[in-house]
Amino acid sequence: MACPSHVASGIAKTARFTLTRRHIGGCHPTNGRAGSSVVTNETHWCLSTAPRFYGESKTSAIGSTVDQRGPRCNEHEPSGHHHMPHAAPPWRRRAAPASQTPGGRMGMTTGRLLVTAAVAGFVGCMLAGNRRPGPPVTLRSGPGTSRRASSWHALVETLTLASLVWRWHRHTVLEAELQDRGRSLNQAVTALGLGMWSCDADTSLFHANRLLREELGLPAGARCTSTDYLRAIHEEDRPQVQAAFDAAWRDGSPVDIEHRIASTDGNTRWAVTRANAELGIDGRVVRLRGIRMSISPRKNAELDAEKSRAQLTHLVRVGMLGQLSGALAHELNQPLTAILANAQAALRFLKRNPVDHAEVVAILEDIVSDDKRAGEVIQRLRALFVRGEARFDRVDVNKLVDSITQLVHSDLIARDVTVIKALSRDLPEIAGDHVQLEQLLLNLVMNATDAMADTLPALRQVTIRTEVHDGQALLSIIDRGKGIAPDQLDAIFQPFVTTKDLGIGLGLAISRNIATAHHGRLWAEPNEFGGATLKLSLPLASDAPLHSGLQPFLSESA
Ligand SMILES: Nc1ncnc2c1ncn2[C@@H]1O[C@H](COP(=O)(O)OP(=O)(O)OP(=O)(O)O)[C@@H](O)[C@H]1O
Ligand SMILES: [Mg+2]
Structure with a gap:
């Protein structure tokens, strides 16, 4: 059993409420220590209420009370009364300087608690014995049922009071802990630059942390609604954010949207807004809780990477056209030669008498069509040479195939390659650049x-097929x-593999990057001719968004 001084000083860390009969002439009931005593001429009953509090403080490990040690039993005064050897109790002396910290506050709390426990014990005794405070209370000895009953009554009341004090203590400790965590969370949120907010369905009031209020330009304490939040979003992105919020209120779907911030200095700033819905017991959305975080550095890096990717794509395209330059010159030369020949023929026909008008008309029509052909080649080349912004439109894949086969027509002839086109007649359009x-x-x-x-000229054949497969083009x-080795089927899509x-x-x-930007897929497979089949799958225009899903070039997806 622990003595009250041990108990009050934290030595008896795990003792429960104890009833000791150890020290004759124990604690003074009014000395504010952690126990109360009743002294009889035979026995000293010591009701200790403090150890459990102290033990709990120890295990909670957040207070400054953890390592506090008070005087030992051998420090007791010879008079038989327990006294702390110093003017102030140890827990007071230790806790005071740290009182600004949560732990310090807890030390103070425990101190107050001990005093309260002692007072509670004392009040219990008073109630039991119906006595006033004074020097050590001495009950007359002698057998008697009423004296024992009042002692037990005192014990029960003291325990009840102690239990209340204990609850109050736990509440205080938890409150301090909660405040401490709240402070840590606030620090982390500020360090991360997170704007935090919540919006109630009933009041439409928008609660934002300090950081977000500052960003939104809201004065402290001003009432704000979600309209204030939306007003601070770039006007072009506002409808999308509004739609995401509407969906969240309607069906509780989470919000996760990147958007620009409305700015007056002309600089584009980016942020991401994320939110989750809280449902009431009736399943209705009662609140949205969310964050807003600046993503300008990442977004700018992404935009820079996209610019570099576009430049590189353009350079590679120009390089390919360079490889085709001989064939392209031939491609242009052909209609020009035909135009010249037809023009000379027309002149000859016109000099005849009578003039064969029908023949001259036919020759002129050929000239027009050859001229158009040459013009188309030049237009196609110009489009490929020019470095422009990606523009998503509706695209007929079959027309795309025709355009490219015409462009490389002369090159294919020079290489003895035959092209077979197996184009689906009713291929829907796709969305793309x-x-x-x-x-x-x-x-x-x-x-x-x-x-x-290295294939025999007679067998040099490329088949270009279009079809609808699994709802995609x-x-x-x-x-x-020569085909592609199985272990290279994916490696060939890595940059600089040649x-x-x-x-x-x-x-x-x-090419794979372009396919990804079109929300499609590009892959290679071996085929039954020993060669390779490259497949490009693209969503149909009805299913595809009319914007690019471009990834930074040389990223994982590239
Ligand atoms: N149809 C194919 N059959 C066999 N191998 C192929 C085929 N297509 C591509 N490859 C292999 O994949 C490699 C990479 O092709 P890729 O188009 O990326 O680069 P490249 O053609 O070598 O050079 P460039 O950058 O000028 O296009 C090629 O060097 C070739 O070895
Ligand atoms: Mg290539």
Whole structure:
């Protein structure tokens, strides 16, 4: 059993409420220590209420009371009364300087608690014995049921009071702990630059932390609603954010949207707004809780990467056109030669008498069509050479195939390659950028012809097939070349992987990037002719968003 001084000083860390009969002449009932005593001429009953509090403070491990040690029993005064050897109790002396910290506050709390416990014990005794405070209370000895009953009564009341004090103490400790965690959370939130908010369905009031209020330009204490939040969003992005909020209020779907901030200095700032809905017992959305975080550095880095990707894509495209320059010159020369020949023929026909008007008309029509052909080649080349912004439109994949096969027509003839087009007649349109998709297709066709360099001329055949497969437009380029080793089927899409002397190894990396930007897929498979089949799958225009899903070039997806 612990003595009250041990108890009060924290030595007896695990003692429960104890009833000791150890020290004759124990604690003074009014000395404010952690126990109360009743002294009889035979026995000293010591009711200790403090150890459990102290033990709990120890285990809670957040207060400054943890290591406090008070006087030991041998420090007791010879008079038999327990006294702390110093003017102030140890827990007071230790806790006071740290009172600004949560732990310090807890030390003070425990101190107050001990005093309260002692007072509670004393009041219990008073109630039991119906006596007033004074020097050590002495009950007359002698057997008697009423004296024992009042002692037990005192014990029960003291325990009840102690239990109340204990609850109050736990409440105080938990409150301090909660405040401490709240402070830590606030610090973390501020360090992360997080704006935190919540909005109630009933009041429409918008509660924001200090950081967010400052960003929104709201004066402290001013009432604000979600309208204030939306007003601070860039006007072009506001409808999307509004729609996300509407959906969250309607069906509780989470909000996760990147948007620009309305700014007056002309600088574009980016943020992400995320929120979750809280449901009431009736399943209705009662509150949205969310955060807003600045993502300008990441967004700017992404935009820079996208710019670099676009530049590189353009350079590779120009490089490919450079490779085709001989064939392109031929492609242009052909209609020009035809135009010249037809014009000379028309002159000859006009000099005849009588003039064969029908023949002259036919010749002139040929001239017009050859001129158009040359004009188309130049237009196609210009589109591929020019570095422009990606523009998503409706695209007919079959027309794309025609355009590219015409562009490489002369090159294919020079290499003895035959092109077979197996185009689906009712292929729906897709959403995409014409130039990017042409670049992709051009690279696939050029790769296929390169792969057939060692194939017998009679067998050099490329089949271009379009079809609808699994609800998507599927384009397949099937060649009869040397094929691709199984372990290289994916590796060839990595940047700078090439087996060609003059290749850079960027064609397929960029092609896959373009496919991803179109929410599609590009992959390679071996085929039954020993060659390779490159497949491009793209969502139909009805299912695809009319904007690019571009990834930074050379990223995982590239
Ligand atoms: N149809 C194909 N058949 C066999 N191998 C192929 C085929 N297509 C691509 N490859 C292999 O994949 C490699 C990478 O192709 P990619 O188009 O990325 O680069 P490249 O053609 O070598 O150079 P460039 O950057 O000029 O296009 C090629 O070097 C080739 O080895
Ligand atoms: Mg290539």
